[in-house]
Amino acid sequence: MMRKRALLGAASSLIPIPGVDLLTDITLMLNLIGEINQRFGLSEAQIENYSKTRKVLAYKLLVTGGGMLASRLGMTSLVVGVLRIAGGRLLAMEASRLVPIAGQIVAAAIGYWAMTSLVSRHIEACVQVSARLRETPAA
Secondary structure, X not given: OHHHHHHHHHHHOOOOOOOHHHHHHHHHHHHHHHHHHHXXXXXXXXXXXXXXXXXXXXXXXXXXXXXXXXXXHOHXXXXXXXXXXXXXXXXXXXXXXXXXXXXHHHHHHHHHXXXXXXXXXXXXXXXXXXXHHHHOOOO
């Protein structure tokens, strides 16, 4: 799932219009993060169905986990977090596009690497949060 989306984002780097690849990467990443949260039982709707104890713990873990885990804080915060984490990589990706063909290939490689590394970190954080939630009694 992650690699397929990263390849799609990398392919968008081959479109010679500045900003298209960046918008595509962010959109793909946000959708993927939502799907990952859903699979780990960490979407907002799923958390609302938890017991009071687990719900409080879940929100605490999500907020202290920071970055992309804090989806409860809103999509704007999530986009800002993604840009803060991957800002340098994305800037290098856009700058490399100024060199025809070779620059687009470099931009595609950077985009693929940035997306896979950010999403991998998010998955690791989700694993930790869901493990902590499983340790908590349901009552």
